[in-house]
Amino acid sequence: MTDVKAMVLVEPKNLAPSLLPAQEITSGGWLAVEATGLSGAEVQAWRGDRLDLVYPLIPGQQVVGRIAAVMDDSIPYEIGTRVIVEPSIRCGQCRRCKGGIPGCTYRKPANEYGVIPSSEPPALWGGLAERLYIDPNTTLHAVSDDIESVVATFAHPLAAGYTWAVELPRLHPGESVLVLGPGPRGLAALLAAQAAGAGWIGVTGLDEDSDRLALARMLGADLTVNVTVEDLSTAVADSLGSRPDVVIDVTSDDPEAIYSSMDLVRSGGRIVLASTKGDRPLHQFFSDVIIRKQLSVHGALGASSSAYRWACHQVETDPRIDDMVSHQFPLAESNRAIQAAAGLLGREELISVAVTF
Secondary structure: OOOEEEEEEEEOOEEEEEEEOOOOOOOOEEEEEEEEEEOHHHHHHHHOOOOOOOOOEOOOOEEEEEEEEEOOOOOOOOOOOEEEEOOEOOOOOOHHHHOOOOOOOOOOOOOEOOOOEOOOOOOOOOOOEOEEEEOOOOOEEEOOOOOOHHHHOOHHHHHHHHHHHHHOOOOOOOOEEEEEOOOHHHHHHHHHHHHOOOOEEEEEEOHHHHHHHHHHHHHOOOEEEEOOOOOHHHHHHHHHOOOOOEEEEOOOOOOHHHHHHHHHOOOOOEEEEOOOOOOOOOOOOOOHHHHHHOOEEEEOOOOOHHHHHHHHHHHHHOHHHHHOOOEEEEHHHHHHHHHHHOOOOOOOOOOOEEEEO
């Protein structure tokens, strides 16, 4: 293999084009990257918001590509097969892996693509590169050649949406779901809840989210609320006539959304906290509301393999997903791609962003 073109995040806000020498591997394999979706994870790494990251690294967790080389039987697909790569790598030996909990501790800061330092051989651990190393413990999912690779990247948000809206809260047909935040994963939670037979779905956002809220309505949301100018409790009561069974917090860096979740959900309801808050604490947090309302609160980290299987089927069969990636950039323009994902280039018509090869 010749030298590999990659975008290396040397330090926060310094994403530089690089040629990395090919390194020999004896296990796993190589993936020829076709497209990589961008999310808050890449934005956080680029901004320097995560203090646990070690630079330099190659960002990019939402990877779609084709098997380019196979070194052993850890890869169950033939060369040329298009696959979606689960970001989380599971060693199978640490306590979290044995307990079936995401967040393998085999590597620091996390055993997942897009955050492993490039100093660890063979260096190519992120999707903003022509090649990605396929660790033997990587989970891959075949996806059809009949869809565009950039569309296939949306399987990543879809898988998260399915885990958060369906699997964790054990959503039953006919139940009501309120999604706080209309980003890609919030919209994916809407699609997943629909597919699971939810009886009512609401989605909230801010002034800057007008296009995403409009898309949520087109996708079939029963209620969309701009909480900048509307009272959320009143809007939900008027539309649903009761409190929702499930509230999913997918807001970005908004600790106050946790208060809203606990206030809005019905007694005996379920809350899924699926977004980090930049390590900011909750002030004047009173846990009595959880006890009095007998709430179930689930912390969500990533997506399950079963959710990825559902998502791969969904991107192949749901034509609405063809329009979910609104912005595409070539590898050389990865800086602009991350800025677009962060909303720094404007939020008009912004749904989700991908880098293509």
